[in-house]
Amino acid sequence: MTALVKTKAFENDSAPLQSDIIIDVGGIVATAPVKRLKAGETLYVEGDNAPYCYQIVDGVMKEYNTLEDGRRQVADFYGVGELFGISESDKHLHTTEAITDCAVRCYLHDAYLREVAASPERSQQLLDTLMTRLHRARERIVMLGRMSAAQRVAAFLLRLSSEQETTNDIQFVMSRQDIADHLGLTIETVCRVLTTFKKSHIIEMKNSRLFDVPDINALDDTAHGMGTRH
Amino acid sequence: MTALVKTKAFENDSAPLQSDIIIDVGGIVATAPVKRLKAGETLYVEGDNAPYCYQIVDGVMKEYNTLEDGRRQVADFYGVGELFGISESDKHLHTTEAITDCAVRCYLHDAYLREVAASPERSQQLLDTLMTRLHRARERIVMLGRMSAAQRVAAFLLRLSSEQETTNDIQFVMSRQDIADHLGLTIETVCRVLTTFKKSHIIEMKNSRLFDVPDINALDDTAHGMGTRH
DNA sequence: CGTGCAATTGAAAGTACTCAAGCCACGTGG
DNA sequence: CCACGTGGCTTGAGTACTTTCAATTGCACG
The missing domain is CATH 2.60.120.10 (Jelly Rolls)
Known part of the structure; x- marks a missing residue:
C-alpha cells in the first residue's frame, strides 16, 4: 500500500x-x-x-x-x-x-x-x-480495452483512495496530463469527467489535486456499473 | 517464437x-x-x-x-x-x-x-x-491506450506473421471475436479494418483465416505510422 | 499587476460502437 | 440432391463518445 x-x-x-x-x-x-x-x-x-x-x-x-x-x-x-x-x-x-x-x-x-x-x-x-x-x-x-472514460477515471480515483488511509480525501501529486496519459485519454476528457463527477456530487474538489469523496460507493458504482466503451 | x-x-x-x-x-x-x-x-x-x-x-x-x-x-x-x-x-x-x-x-x-x-x-x-x-x-x-483500431489490427497481424516462418502468409486459428476481444474492439470494427486493408492491397484474404501479405512493410507502416487514437 | 502554466470549457469533427441485415460455407434431414 | 438451419463473417446506417482545436479561467509568483 x-x-x-x-x-x-x-x-x-x-x-x-x-x-x-x-x-x-x-x-x-x-x-x-x-x-x-x-x-x-x-x-x-x-x-x-x-x-x-x-x-x-x-x-x-x-x-x-x-x-x-x-x-x-x-x-x-x-x-x-x-x-x-x-x-x-x-x-x-x-x-x-x-x-x-x-x-x-x-x-x-x-x-x-x-x-x-x-x-x-x-x-x-x-x-x-x-x-x-x-x-x-x-x-x-x-x-x-473495455472501460469508458468515466469508468477509467473512477477506477483511478478508487486506486488512489485505497492507497491512502485518510478518511474521505484523495490527495495526489500527478497532473491532469499524467492521469490522461495513464488512462489512455486526453487531458480534456479527464477534466470533463471530473466536472461530471462534481456535478453529480460523486466528488467534491477542494482544490485541483485534493478531492473529497463523500460516498465512496457511488464512485465504485461508477467504476463498475453501466457505461459501455464509448 | x-x-x-x-x-x-x-x-x-x-x-x-x-x-x-x-x-x-x-x-x-x-x-x-x-x-x-x-x-x-x-x-x-x-x-x-x-x-x-x-x-x-x-x-x-x-x-x-x-x-x-x-x-x-x-x-x-x-x-x-x-x-x-x-x-x-x-x-x-x-x-x-x-x-x-x-x-x-x-x-x-x-x-x-x-x-x-x-x-x-x-x-x-x-x-x-x-x-x-x-x-x-x-x-x-x-x-x-494509444493506438487506433487500424494500428491495433496491423500490430496483431504483424505479431502473427513474426511467429510463423512461412513466407508471406498469415494463417491463424482464432475467431474474429477472439481478435476483437484481444484488441479491445468490436468484431465489426475488426472486419471493417480488415476490409480496408484488403482494399488498400495491404493484405489479400485467401480465406477468412488465411491472409497473404505481399508487402510486410506496408503493414508495419500502418501499425506504426499515422493514425491517432480517434 | 503582468507572466506563465495548469486546468477548464466550448464547438466541431471523427472514430468506433450499436443495431440490424445480408452473405457464405457447411452440415442435416427430407 | 436440395431446402433449410446454423455459425462465423461482412456490410450498412445511425449514434454516442472522445478527440481536436481554440479560447478562457484560475492560480502562484515575481
Whole structure:
C-alpha cells in the first residue's frame, strides 16, 4: 500500500526518510547509494543502458513510453518502497521521471540479481513483485480495452483512495496530463469527467489535486456499473 | 517464437507431439500428466483454485477475463511451449480455453515453485518468463491506450506473421471475436479494418483465416505510422 | 499587476460502437 | 440432391463518445 501522495521530502534533510518501509532486499541496502531527484527530473530514458534498478525511498515517480508522435503512455506510478527498473534486461524499456522531489536507492542490477539467485526467499520476493506487476498490468489492459472514460477515471480515483488511509480525501501529486496519459485519454476528457463527477456530487474538489469523496460507493458504482466503451 | 497457427494435433494420436520444443522446466516433466482438450473446452475458470500450472504441448489456448456485462478481454494467446497459470497465487485470475484441440502438461503449482526455488537456473528461467510477460503486457497497454483500431489490427497481424516462418502468409486459428476481444474492439470494427486493408492491397484474404501479405512493410507502416487514437 | 502554466470549457469533427441485415460455407434431414 | 438451419463473417446506417482545436479561467509568483 504505497501512497502516491505528497510527502514532505526535503523540508528537512535531516528528517528520517520513510526507510522503515524499505525491506532490505539483499543485504545490499547498506551499500546501495541513494540518489536524489528534483520534481520533473528524469532518472533514465527508454533505451538507456540499465546498470541499476531502483527502490523508492521517498517521493513518487512515473514510468512511461513516448510514441513517435509525442503522445505518451504512463505505464505506472511508483510510491515509497516500490522497486522498479528490474524487469529490463539490458536496456531500459521506459522513461522514468520524478513527479515530486524523490530519493531512490540504486542497486547494481547484476549484483541485485545475483543476491536474488542466492537466496530462495529473495527469489520468492522478486517473483511475487513481478507477479503483482503482471496482475496490475493485466487489470490495466482490461481497463484500457473495455472501460469508458468515466469508468477509467473512477477506477483511478478508487486506486488512489485505497492507497491512502485518510478518511474521505484523495490527495495526489500527478497532473491532469499524467492521469490522461495513464488512462489512455486526453487531458480534456479527464477534466470533463471530473466536472461530471462534481456535478453529480460523486466528488467534491477542494482544490485541483485534493478531492473529497463523500460516498465512496457511488464512485465504485461508477467504476463498475453501466457505461459501455464509448 | 511460438506459433499460434493450426497444428495437426489429433490427426494421428501416435504422431510425435512437438515436445522437442518443450524444455524440461524442473525435472518434473517426466512425471507431469498431459491433459488433452477439445477445441472450445475450458481448462479452468477465473476464481477456480489453482493447484496446477500448465505448459502447452500442442495447440493454441486463450486466456481471458469476462466482465460483469459479458464482454471479454483476452489477455493473451499461448502457443506450443508456453507456460501459463503460473502467476496466479491461489485462485486463477483468468479463464483459459482451448482454441484448437490442445495438449497441456500439468505441473503441480507448489511442486513447480519448489523446484524453481531449488535451482538458480530454473529460477532465472521463470524470472525471464515473467519479465517477458510483463513486457508483452506493457506493449499491449500502449496499444490499447494509444493506438487506433487500424494500428491495433496491423500490430496483431504483424505479431502473427513474426511467429510463423512461412513466407508471406498469415494463417491463424482464432475467431474474429477472439481478435476483437484481444484488441479491445468490436468484431465489426475488426472486419471493417480488415476490409480496408484488403482494399488498400495491404493484405489479400485467401480465406477468412488465411491472409497473404505481399508487402510486410506496408503493414508495419500502418501499425506504426499515422493514425491517432480517434 | 503582468507572466506563465495548469486546468477548464466550448464547438466541431471523427472514430468506433450499436443495431440490424445480408452473405457464405457447411452440415442435416427430407 | 436440395431446402433449410446454423455459425462465423461482412456490410450498412445511425449514434454516442472522445478527440481536436481554440479560447478562457484560475492560480502562484515575481
